[in-house]
Amino acid sequence: MRGSALPAVCATLILAACMSTSLQADQPARITGSTPESRAELQRAVSEALHVSEVNLADDALRHSSWLVIERSRVRSLENAPLSGRDLGRPERFQLVVADHRCVLVHERDGRRYELAGVACVTE
Amino acid sequence: MANFSTIHLAVPATSVRRMTTLALAAALLVLAGCGGGSSANGGNGNGSNGWTAGVFLPSASFAAQCVTPRGGNHPITGQPWPDVAGTRSDENNFLRSWSDETYLWYDEITDQDPALFSNSLAYFDELKSDETTASGAPKDKFHFTYDTDEWLQLSQSGVSAGYGAEWIIVSGEPPRKLVVAYTQPNSPAMQTGVDLARGAEVLSVDGADLVNGDDVDTLNAGLFPAEAGETHTFTVRDLGAANTRDITMVSTNVTATPVQNVTTLASSMGTVGYLVFNDHIATAEGGLKSGIEQLDAANVSELVVDVRYNGGGFLAIASQLAYMIAGDVPTAGRIFEAIEFNDQHPSTNPVTGQPLEPMPFFDTTVGISTLPAGQPLPTLDLQRVFMLTGPNTCSASESIMNSLRGVGVEVIQIGSTTCGKPYGFYPTDNCGTTYFTIQFRGVNDQGFGDYTDGFSPENTTSGFVGEAIPGCSVADDFEHALGDPLERRLQAAIGFLETGSCPAPSGVANPGFNKVSAPLSVTDGLITRTPWRENRITLVPDQPQ
Numbered sequence: 001m002r003g004s005a006l007p008a009v010c011a012t013l014i015l016a017a018c019m020s021t022s023l024q025a026d027q028p029a030r031i032t033g034s035t036p037e038s039r040a041e042l043q044r045a046v047s048e049a050l051h052v053s054e055v056n057l058a059d060d061a062l063r064h065s066s067w068l069v070i071e072r073s074r075v076r077s078l079e080n081a082p083l084s085g086r087d088l089g090r091p092e093r094f095q096l097v098v099a100d101h102r103c104v105l106v107h108e109r110d111g112r113r114y115e116l117a118g119v120a121c122v123t124e
Numbered sequence: 125m126a127n128f129s130t131i132h133l134a135v136p137a138t139s140v141r142r143m144t145t146l147a148l149a150a151a152l153l154v155l156a157g158c159g160g161g162s163s164a165n166g167g168n169g170n171g172s173n174g175w176t177a178g179v180f181l182p183s184a185s186f187a188a189q190c191v192t193p194r195g196g197n198h199p200i201t202g203q204p205w206p207d208v209a210g211t212r213s214d215e216n217n218f219l220r221s222w223s224d225e226t227y228l229w230y231d232e233i234t235d236q237d238p239a240l241f242s243n244s245l246a247y248f249d250e251l252k253s254d255e256t257t258a259s260g261a262p263k264d265k266f267h268f269t270y271d272t273d274e275w276l277q278l279s280q281s282g283v284s285a286g287y288g289a290e291w292i293i294v295s296g297e298p299p300r301k302l303v304v305a306y307t308q309p310n311s312p313a314m315q316t317g318v319d320l321a322r323g324a325e326v327l328s329v330d331g332a333d334l335v336n337g338d339d340v341d342t343l344n345a346g347l348f349p350a351e352a353g354e355t356h357t358f359t360v361r362d363l364g365a366a367n368t369r370d371i372t373m374v375s376t377n378v379t380a381t382p383v384q385n386v387t388t389l390a391s392s393m394g395t396v397g398y399l400v401f402n403d404h405i406a407t408a409e410g411g412l413k414s415g416i417e418q419l420d421a422a423n424v425s426e427l428v429v430d431v432r433y434n435g436g437g438f439l440a441i442a443s444q445l446a447y448m449i450a451g452d453v454p455t456a457g458r459i460f461e462a463i464e465f466n467d468q469h470p471s472t473n474p475v476t477g478q479p480l481e482p483m484p485f486f487d488t489t490v491g492i493s494t495l496p497a498g499q500p501l502p503t504l505d506l507q508r509v510f511m512l513t514g515p516n517t518c519s520a521s522e523s524i525m526n527s528l529r530g531v532g533v534e535v536i537q538i539g540s541t542t543c544g545k546p547y548g549f550y551p552t553d554n555c556g557t558t559y560f561t562i563q564f565r566g567v568n569d570q571g572f573g574d575y576t577d578g579f580s581p582e583n584t585t586s587g588f589v590g591e592a593i594p595g596c597s598v599a600d601d602f603e604h605a606l607g608d609p610l611e612r613r614l615q616a617a618i619g620f621l622e623t624g625s626c627p628a629p630s631g632v633a634n635p636g637f638n639k640v641s642a643p644l645s646v647t648d649g650l651i652t653r654t655p656w657r658e659n660r661i662t663l664v665p666d667q668p669q
Contacts, residue, residue: 050199050200050278051197051198051199051200051201051202052199052200052276052277052278053199055278055279055280056277056278056279056280056283056284056285056377057279057280057283057377058280058283058377058379059376059377060379061280065494066494067493067494067495068280068494069280069281069406069407069492069493069494070278070279070280070281071278071279071280071281071282071405071406072275072276072277072278072279073277073278073279073284085435085436085437085518085519085520085545085548086436086439086519086520086523086545086547086548086566087404087436087437087438087439087520087548088439088463088483088548089438090438090491090492091281091406091438091492092278093491093492
């Protein structure tokens with residue numbers, strides 16, 4: 001059901017993407033504490049940004065760094081090497097920032113912003 | 125009739141579907157390439173439609189014309205799939221034309237009537253070179269497909285469901301042997317009471333006998349959990365232990381630590397730096413930077429880089445490490461790696477349409493990890509480096525070796541022959557299948573990239589020797605931890621740098637395709653990693669490929 005059952009929160013996220021907070025005012029931040037709800041909120045924001053139903057995230061995502069890096073899931077071949085092994089591309093990156101006392105996830109590639117409701121964060 | 129007495133990684137011969145890492149840009153390019161329109165039968169249509177050997181229409185004229193068009197949207201772009209109704213001939217003709225346009229050895233493909241194939245995967249299998257290398261191995265060992273939906277799955281860099289124990293298959297035939305190659309910090313494998321360590325042997329999984337049994341489904345389900353939260357029990361024998369023990373692990377989303385065991389060792393030639401580099405994932409940038417900073421602060425005069433389990437990944441990471449080893453003088457203005465396509469595309473990348481520009485040695489962070497771009501990288505300014513290798517040393521890891529040799533840095537190889545993959549792909553979707561065909565070759569500053577049989581230490585005596593370079597042939601040693609000065613390969617490296625001599629050769633020469641069945645102390649194994657459920661043990665015919 002990929003892409004066909006976006007949660008209601010996406011509407012909020014889309015609106016959040018239009019927030020006009022200046023990037024210059026952003027302060028890099030980390031998530032403090034982690035609850036199932038906050039992890040779900042982060043999961044929803046990243047999935048929305050990348051148009052996927054789910055992204056496999058660590059439980060401590062964004063707790064140790066303001067940056068979140070997303071790659072293709074990796075699989076090894078018979079030789080157990082990554083199937084590409086010589087990847088010329090770049091991963092997707094997000095940065096968590098504090099903006100107007102809110103935790104906001106910024107997608108580096110397109111600059112779109114996603115407020116993380118119910119997530120606690122502090123500046124780095 | 126298949127021989128069901130053997131377990132291998134799951135790689136069926138003709139319909140294997142696999143997945144790899146690819147940047148979003150490539151996915152977008154794939155989509156662009158698949159932006160198909162109406163059917164273009166004729167020209168190089170097929171069979172009764174007018175197939176003529178050696179005559180090709182552009183692949184774009186057949187792209188996205190599918191027997192079963194997909195509905196819905198591309199999961200990355202959110203845009204509708206471009207698929208329209210087509211025929212098997214359309215799908216086969218796309219593959220035929222695309223291969224003619226971009227396959228590195230396109231002129232070695234035997235052109236066959238696409239109408240003769242009712243299965244596009246079977247047809248794709250024909251669209252490659254049948255040549256062999258000097259060793260007798262297939263020239264093209266990397267020709268495969270993967271289901272697009274699964275290939276497009278995303279994860280946080282280095283995160284996958286599992287236990288944090290990296291298994292290695294030492295023997296795939298009964299009596300089988302599967303041991304722990306290394307572990308990830310802060311993972312279930314490292315928890316108190318579990319305490320798995322390198323060399324621990326797995327004897328059974330959820331009651332299924334791994335050594336001689338045939339309950340492969342149970343073995344796979346336990347060894348390679350599909351998701352976090354699964355509970356499985358294992359009977360293991362720790363290294364050197366007389367008795368076995370039972371452990372229970374709950375899978376979690378484990379975050380890999382690609383750079384481990386950064387340390388120094390004393391030698392008569394000065395302080396030797398050592399680090400384990402297991403994976404060219406994005407987060408390795410930070411680990412390598414801090415690791416080299418640590419070794420630089422320790423004033424190391426020699427370096428041992430342990431890439432025996434490193435199958436490659438982001439090439440930029442390899443470029444950075446090569447720079448950090450060599451420093452500014454030999455790398456300034458030089459090529460880390462240039463990519464070459466087939467002779468129809470001498471100056472332009474046929475996939476991106478961009479001019480071919482070689483990759484330099486990156487001297488700063490490049491903004492692919494949790495580090496900001498533009499941070500200067502530390503350098504050790506070494507004139508030689510020791511690389512610990514094995515059959516799992518592949519692709520971007522081999523590029524480190526090749527690129528350093530290209531700028532005059534001496535590379536001394538300790539271990540077994542590497543996998544031999546100087547090639548790359550732009551994985552390309554058509555009609556729900558992502559196709560991997562070799563499209564480019566990487567060459568160093570001297571224009572060298574011919575190591576299809578891998579790099580071999582020059583004293584290798586077992587099997588065929590690949591591109592021979594100075595060093596010592598030494599089998600893997602699961603009886604010591606990585607970084608232990610007594611670990612055979614590290615010990616050999618220290619011995620070589622002190623005396624210039626090697627122990628008796630013991631390494632494995634045939635990378636990746638050997639079936640080894642020998643004591644742990646005298647062989648290499650095939651590493652298995654678990655980010656996705658395809659990497660499994662299964663019952664398959666004796667010759668998987």
